[in-house]
Amino acid sequence: MKTMGRRAGSGARPRLFAFAMARDQIGGLVAVACAVFGGAAMVTACAVIGETGLTSHASPERLAAADILVAARQHHPVPEDLDPPLRERVTIPSELVEVVAAVPGVAAAVGDLTFPASILSLEAPTEGHGWASAALGGSVLDGTAPEGPGQIVLDAAIATDAGLAVGERTEIATAAGTAEYLVTGVVDAPGSGVYFEEATAAALAENPGGEVDLIAVAVEPGASLADVAADIEAAGLPEGLIVATGEARGDVEFFTAAATRGELVAMAGSLSGTVLILVGCVVAGALSVSVANQRRDLALLRALGATPRRVRRLVAAQATAVAAIALVPGIAVGHLLAGAFADALTGVGLLSEALPLARTPLSALLAAALMLPTAQLAARGAAMRISRMPATEAVAESRVEPREPSHLRVRVGLVLFAAALAQSLLPLFTRSEAALVSTATGALMAIVGLALAAPALVRALTGHAARRLSDRTGAPQWLAVSNSRTYALRTAGSVTVLALAVALTLTQLYTQTTVERAAAADLEAGLRADATVTGAAVGGVAPAEIAELADEPGVTAAVPMTSTTVLREYEFAGDRWAESYAAPAFGPGAEQVVDVRVDAGDLADLAGESIAVSTATARVWGVDVGDEVRLVLANGVAVRPSVVATYERGIGFGSVIVSTDLLAAHSGARLFEAVLLSGDAAAATVWASDRPGLDVRAGPAMIAAGPGSSPERWINLLVSVALLGYVLLGVGNSLVASTSRRRGEFAALRLVGATPRQIRSMVRREAVLLSAMAIGAGLAISVPPMSLLGLGFTGRPWPQGPLWPMAAIAAAAAVIAYAATMMPTRRALGEPPAAVLGSGD
């Protein structure tokens, strides 16, 4: 309020005003503070996540001793879109090691390899590497370097954990099978690993063309790191390679962490767009409460000679001051929120643990830079009309709502409803990702349609209610219906926002749960294995062991299974695009352990360079059994497998099933997540009993590859629940505003003879009417499409999932509507009616 005295002059009256205004508008200012606080928290959280994506590097560990790392880009280039990340190591030709080694200033260049190699007695998977990359940094070696196929050097931490010393022998499981090795040395190097002699490492890595993962470079003492790096780049390396120094080396070493960074930026970007729009709306709504509360005081200021500009500046200065105060806790909470959000992202694999959160002052600055001008602008906007009005008019402004809802608006709204309904019918015809998208966009269309048609609908509904009123209807009920009807636009605004909150949340939630149930049903019906072998302690099951297992008496089929991703490249509107699909990979014999409900072709043909495609996806792709498809594997290798089968259970098994042969032919050593068996489970148990690290479980393992397992959906749900809370805050604000503005109406009613009780009863009925319409509309928009989705995907015509969230969100909407109207009403009724009317408000 200091600003007030300064700006309006130093006379006794303005200071009196300032004092009175501070007292009267606390409610409004609290609303502004809440809106800014919530907004700052969300903007800060987005900024932290975005900045993490932009600038955060995992620090190099195992390869920290290398001055320069040369590796392939872990993205598939797409000209017109974000490059999708590649989740398996993109290898580079081993000849390049020589090229790099020949660059002046390079002391040593080593082709680095990483492959599964687990010490059986350790009971935790570890990785193997060539000895040269550990030797690069000159780490202290206790013992001798590995010199033959049977020798290894262990990292000190692993040696301690496994209780191994130099000279001892231990069994190590690799993709080539389990073999015994002699520990010739223990090395005190950062990171952890099992080091093999170079030729052994290359053999165990099984890269088809002898490729290496990356090249680790040591620079000669005295040579300039930057110069050497530039020389390497200029040494005629093929395109798509990166030369990393400093912190960027961490991105090369932990390439999966780096791969998620682009997704983080994209997510933070799209999220902050939504957040900013919402924050703008809610802050503006809160400020209109604040300005409405001060209406009369501002008009009086105008009468005292303040220019419209000065009035706007006063309101803006107040808003900015309040915003600045609310920013501080908002930013602090934003950092906490970012931490929680990051945990959620890490939990679903969208953020690597190796990537530290970027907690710099930048996010705080960004939040301040966005929130303060938002508050300024919203305040000026809110004060625009009142500041321009002649002072006398501002005091005696009529509160009549003149506009009739336009017919065009209503018609467009109804057309959108029809279109939304048509869209939500798609799940009845195809169980696919496309049907989900159609349902989701249908829900959005229905919400826009509701926003357009709501005033007319409110008028029609309240008109219907009004016709049912009789002379015997109690006065509160009668007044409540009349008010809701007359102020159809105002009522419709609140109804729409509340209905939007209800419908969006329910749509998000039940889409997710319906898909999950459909996926679970697919898998339950489709997984037919009698037993499952897994190898969690050693990182998976080796191909050699699978071959052995298949030969066991009693076992009719042993089918390896793993999960991967494939990119499908396609042309659209003259541009190249790529779509990423999570895909399970099955080995030959898959038809004996899974029933994906083959539509055409035969799953028994899934061997060699082949894939199977869900029927819905095949339709989208425009392919049929026998066609070749252009795909990019997770390690960036382009392949052209042929489609051997199409299948129905795409929700559970995913859009694409890849043959493990295809992966083996184009990538290096790999352990399988599970082996699905048909035959005698007991035989497998006996077989596994002398193979430490392997577990046998009767029945099929659950795999998660279909859209039901998509982690982004849960993140979307999480975010929409957070936004829902914020939207409800906004609705609460605007309801408080419109109710506070009815002081005059309440006072007039009381002078005509209405008791405070009758007025409370009237407002209560209005709130009930409002929430009933909002909840009704919200359910009407969301339940039918969700039921159609349930019918199409699971055969049960109602929303699939727990039903309590429906009740919970309806209750939340009702509580907000009730509290936000009853509290200001009680406050208004505390004032003597004559004083309210006498004050001219």
Place this chain on the structure above:
Amino acid sequence: MPTMQAPRTALREDPTRPAALLMRHVTKTYDGAVTALDRVSLQVQYGSFLAVMGPSGSGKSTLLHCAAGLDSPTSGEVLVGGTEISRLNETKRTLLRRDRIGFVFQSYNLLPSLTVEENIALPLRLSGAAADRGWLDELVARVGLGPFLRRKPGEISGGQRQRAAIARALAARPEVVFADEPTGALDLETAAEVLDLLRGLVDEFGQTTIMVTHDPHAAARAHATAVMADGRIDQYCVQPTAEELARRLTLLRAPRPGPPLDRP
């Protein structure tokens, strides 16, 4: 104590009947310091039309609020139709206002969401009383709003709105109608029509009416005028002319420089 007697033509004499309004030694102080009413006594008989005038801050609004049960006096008694109202709680006062008192304000205070007809019948609806159709029809015809009954207040003129407010004030057949600057927002011609209507309702229906105004021409339409100054009834004139009232007001203002503090 000045006693207001209506002209014989309009008076239904009944010696056992109490006065429509009786105020005895009514004092109202704000915050224990500002005295807005200073031991005011006033008696208004049924069927009479009293105007209350006075400079700003003379206490005329406070008098109206205390007399109408909108505000409770610090001390003294207020009786409306023989019922003591100054010590009632807010709810009881509201019920009493609903049954016995009508209000007409400068700013009309019609409910914008209701039609003219609904506004007029609102007090009856709020009290749950059965509407006396005959009376309402007569009232509507008398105030001349017949063609506008289905309109909303926003769709009619200021004069029509005030007529609707007057009809509403009379709908429940109150003992007293209080009018607070009823012509304050109207132009001269419309104001004259509204005053004609008020006077006509007093003469034809015997409606006791008390009107606060600053306009001598308005006050001259009443049977009598109480002129207030410094929280007291300074003068009491029976059927004065507008000129006489204007002169008295000027005299009242001249020796008292500096406006007293105005209270809401």
